[in-house]
Amino acid sequence: MDDVVVLCDFDGTISVKDVTDSLLERFANPEWEQLEENWQEGLISSHECMAGQYALIKADQEEVETFLDRVEIDPYFSQFVGHCKSKGFTLSIISDGFDFYIERILKNNGIESIEVFANHLEWQEGSIKTFFPHINNDCRTCGNCKTSIFHKFKKPGNKVIYVGDGWSDRCIAQQSDIIFAKGKLTKFCHENGVSYIPYLSFLDIIKETSELI
Numbered sequence: 390m391d392d393v394v395v396l397c398d399f400d401g402t403i404s405v406k407d408v409t410d411s412l413l414e415r416f417a418n419p420e421w422e423q424l425e426e427n428w429q430e431g432l433i434s435s436h437e438c439m440a441g442q443y444a445l446i447k448a449d450q451e452e453v454e455t456f457l458d459r460v461e462i463d464p465y466f467s468q469f470v471g472h473c474k475s476k477g478f479t480l481s482i483i484s485d486g487f488d489f490y491i492e493r494i495l496k497n498n499g500i501e502s503i504e505v506f507a508n509h510l511e512w513q514e515g516s517i518k519t520f521f522p523h524i525n526n527d528c529r530t531c532g533n534c535k536t537s538i539f540h541k542f543k544k545p546g547n548k549v550i551y552v553g554d555g556w557s558d559r560c561i562a563q564q565s566d567i568i569f570a571k572g573k574l575t576k577f578c579h580e581n582g583v584s585y586i587p588y589l590s591f592l593d594i595i596k597e598t599s600e601l602i
């Protein structure tokens with residue numbers, strides 16, 4: 390039996406909306422949109438963009454946490470976690486967002502003990518500091534290089550499933566054995582000849598993977 394590994398994006402994939410965008414819209418000085426444009430035009434890298442944007446957040450930790458406690462996730466994700474457990478699939482989250490909110494939101498939904506590879510955020514003397522422990526210094530396009538993490542999981546004979554929705558998923562999607570895509574990632578896959586399975590919720594992925602083993 391081949392081992393199956395499921396690697397899953399967080400923002401817009403597990404969470405219904407992109408959490409960083411929601412935090413910036415609610416708490417940041419509007420300059421964050423200029424940084425977003427600069428990133429989209431390729432003038433700055435994603436980690437420079439995120440470091441700059443989070444520095445513009447004007448809120449204390451408690452206000453941010455209260456906001457995070459209202460973030461919604463895909464209604465079938467908990468069921469999907471159980472599905473992976475019962476099938477013996479390894480499940481990890483790989484995100485170009487931040488561990489701070491991912492871990493809180495998962496815990497709020499009763500989901501624990503999933504390994505998370507993400508950027509790191511700390512509150513220091515009332516302001517936010519960002520860290521990028523998984524950056525690939527040969528590329529530096531993303532804060533968290535999902536391709537580097539993919540290689541930790543890819544073994545001869547195993548199958549890596551990737552679930553995602555956006556820009557930071559495009560490199561790993563080209564290497565995974567099975568790709569579930571929605572949103573901007575479907576457009577990327579379509580335009581670059583990458584085979585993918587479209588999905589709307591994790592219920593679709595449960596159905597599609599129930600016959601895999």
Ligand SMILES: [Mg+2]
Pocket residue numbers: 398399400401402553554555
């Ligand atoms: Mg995403």
